[in-house]
Amino acid sequence: MDNILLEVKNLHAGIEGKEILKGINLIIRPGEVHAIMGPNGSGKSTLSSVLAGHPSFTVTEGEVDFHGKNLLELSPEDRSHEGLFLSFQYPVEIPGVSMVNFMRAAINEKRKYFNEPALSASDFLKLMRQKRAIVELDNKLASRSVNEGFSGGEKKRNEIFQMAVLEPRLSILDETDSGLDIDALRIVAGGVNKLKTEDNATIVITHYQRLLDYIKPDFVHVLYKGRIVRTGGPELALELEEKGYDWIKQEIDN
Amino acid sequence: MGSIDQYLDLYKENRDAINAHSADVLNSFREVAFNAIGDNQLPKRGAESYEKTSIDEMFAHDYGVNINRMDIPVNVAASFKCDVPNMSTWMSFIVNDMFHASPTSRHKMPEGVIVDSLARVASVSPDLVAKYYGTVAPLEDTGVALNTLLAQDGVMIYIPRGIKLEKPLQLVNIFSSPIDLMAVRRLLIVLEDDAEAQLLVCDHTQDNEHKYLSSQVVEIIMGERSRFDIYDMEESSASTSRYSRLFARQSAGSNLLINGTTLMCGTTRNGYDIDIVGDGCETLLAGMAIGTDRQHVDNCSNINHRASHCHSSQLFKYVLDDESTGAFEGSILVAPNATYTEAYQSNRNLLASTSAKMHTKPQLVIYNDEVKCSHGATTGQLDTAALFYMRSRGISEKEARLMMMQAFMVDVIDTVRMEGLRDRLRHLVEKRFYGQQMLCGECSVSCHEQKS
Numbered sequence: 001m002d003n004i005l006l007e008v009k010n011l012h013a014g015i016e017g018k019e020i021l022k023g024i025n026l027i028i029r030p031g032e033v034h035a036i037m038g039p040n041g042s043g044k045s046t047l048s049s050v051l052a053g054h055p056s057f058t059v060t061e062g063e064v065d066f067h068g069k070n071l072l073e074l075s076p077e078d079r080s081h082e083g084l085f086l087s088f089q090y091p092v093e094i095p096g097v098s099m100v101n102f103m104r105a106a107i108n109e110k111r112k113y114f115n116e117p118a119l120s121a122s123d124f125l126k127l128m129r130q131k132r133a134i135v136e137l138d139n140k141l142a143s144r145s146v147n148e149g150f151s152g153g154e155k156k157r158n159e160i161f162q163m164a165v166l167e168p169r170l171s172i173l174d175e176t177d178s179g180l181d182i183d184a185l186r187i188v189a190g191g192v193n194k195l196k197t198e199d200n201a202t203i204v205i206t207h208y209q210r211l212l213d214y215i216k217p218d219f220v221h222v223l224y225k226g227r228i229v230r231t232g233g234p235e236l237a238l239e240l241e242e243k244g245y246d247w248i249k250q251e252i253d254n
Numbered sequence: 255m256g257s258i259d260q261y262l263d264l265y266k267e268n269r270d271a272i273n274a275h276s277a278d279v280l281n282s283f284r285e286v287a288f289n290a291i292g293d294n295q296l297p298k299r300g301a302e303s304y305e306k307t308s309i310d311e312m313f314a315h316d317y318g319v320n321i322n323r324m325d326i327p328v329n330v331a332a333s334f335k336c337d338v339p340n341m342s343t344w345m346s347f348i349v350n351d352m353f354h355a356s357p358t359s360r361h362k363m364p365e366g367v368i369v370d371s372l373a374r375v376a377s378v379s380p381d382l383v384a385k386y387y388g389t390v391a392p393l394e395d396t397g398v399a400l401n402t403l404l405a406q407d408g409v410m411i412y413i414p415r416g417i418k419l420e421k422p423l424q425l426v427n428i429f430s431s432p433i434d435l436m437a438v439r440r441l442l443i444v445l446e447d448d449a450e451a452q453l454l455v456c457d458h459t460q461d462n463e464h465k466y467l468s469s470q471v472v473e474i475i476m477g478e479r480s481r482f483d484i485y486d487m488e489e490s491s492a493s494t495s496r497y498s499r500l501f502a503r504q505s506a507g508s509n510l511l512i513n514g515t516t517l518m519c520g521t522t523r524n525g526y527d528i529d530i531v532g533d534g535c536e537t538l539l540a541g542m543a544i545g546t547d548r549q550h551v552d553n554c555s556n557i558n559h560r561a562s563h564c565h566s567s568q569l570f571k572y573v574l575d576d577e578s579t580g581a582f583e584g585s586i587l588v589a590p591n592a593t594y595t596e597a598y599q600s601n602r603n604l605l606a607s608t609s610a611k612m613h614t615k616p617q618l619v620i621y622n623d624e625v626k627c628s629h630g631a632t633t634g635q636l637d638t639a640a641l642f643y644m645r646s647r648g649i650s651e652k653e654a655r656l657m658m659m660q661a662f663m664v665d666v667i668d669t670v671r672m673e674g675l676r677d678r679l680r681h682l683v684e685k686r687f688y689g690q691q692m693l694c695g696e697c698s699v700s701c702h703e704q705k706s
Contacts, residue, residue: 053645054642075645075650075651076645076646077651080645085646088643092637095661096660096662097644097657097658101657102649105644105649106648146643
């Protein structure tokens, strides 16, 4: 058997009785970058929410294996401990909870999960400093409430900063490029690339080819009506950029 | 028939004993209070501004009242645990309803400042007490009249003109008794013109075996340009009831901050009546309540703007879990002559369980056009998007909920103008949410360095 990080088999899921994912199959190996593209409403964000364990979605059929663990049985927090990370399309503001407390809780809960002692204050600060540098996140933001009053770019950089701290095995970047100007995009993508190793993998969910100029995918999947209808190499993304989704829609709908 | 009758009988039968253990100034009010009560009853649930809390029920239990001022033995050592080197408040104790000055409390207090037993001050300087006692708490209010009828002692705080206390005053109320007990507590606080002081009041119950009731009336009389902070923190027990009435009168240019925290209680009703009679006053009234189990917390405010160019702001926040209930009724009245008034009120509540309940009733009555006023009340649940966001970062649901509940209280804590207390309060709120049983008598607030 070759080394598989994530295997999604015939995944069906929906919200409030409405089925959105209608049989997703996907295999991701360590070291790979997968891009998932597709028109609005095709189920891209649902897929990321379901994988992260959002309680509003119900899985009705299928399996997800995450390096030997049954992912769907794990709570969202345990999925995180096991190495899954979702960079939110719309990072949530949490008034009154400081970034520092938030990150300390996240790190120490993970350490607890692996029976490791809590990080000392000085080690924690050192880690924060190191990881902040990866996405050029201002120290000022650390003392603020989580995402509160952050600009769009700061919010996305903050997501990648958290990813850097948690060192996930699989990161899902849900439309990380939305709301970013070119400079912020470069910093965010640069951060993602710095964190890439042979052992981890990334799923990039995006509408646009633009992000894929910075984060080079090994595979490009097209999601449409809750299914992956086409898989190809990086050239598929370029083709979509040029021709749009209509030709794929027509092929599938006819 | 109502629960007040047993106290009226008690008074009739023990009139002489009550007077004998008090002072003339206080005694002179009793007959007036008795007549004022007449056939009136304590407010029952559903009465105007008592919609969710029955004072009548609160007083119904057969509590003992320590009329003969017997010294009830308490573990003073435990009470004094907070007397640590770092402590930098001038501290006094009220054990049940008896005043105990701490040996250190009178050291280095500026000339003329009085922090002492009300009855003692009333005996030594009757004119001073007579000038202020009963001047802002109206006897037409049955709860106030009952307190006045029975109050034998209390605390007098007097800050002479121009004196600015460099250290906060602290008053530790302790319940500890071999029988179920009612304490009749009375605070008379006077700041003359340009005086400044801060007061921290902590309510503790030292055992969980007995039922306690505190009937408390606080009168605050503020001179021109005076500045006063009162932090009132209740950390009692499930079998403690509290009926507190605070009345303040603000003269021109005065600045009053009231911050009431209910960390732990049984049934609590706090009333705040602020009468703003001089121009250019500032009033900040903030409160927070944390309810679990079957606790009940009710705050009721009346801000009465009777002068112009005054600014008042109210912020009350509740986090209610389990079967706990909360109530907030707040009213702002702006009189015809109170032009250029700015008055704001906000009440925000978080229901952490499906069985917790909150009742809120904001009211604004405005009699002139030159005002800026607003009120807002919201009651909701924890933000599920934020909850999922935190869980997706590995923070357990329980931890995430606790962090958000704590975060919810941050802006009330931030109203505190004593830096050391702000940190301490943050810590206490955290401890409370994390369910650590706090030891009464330990008086957690002052065991911490406070910047004076």
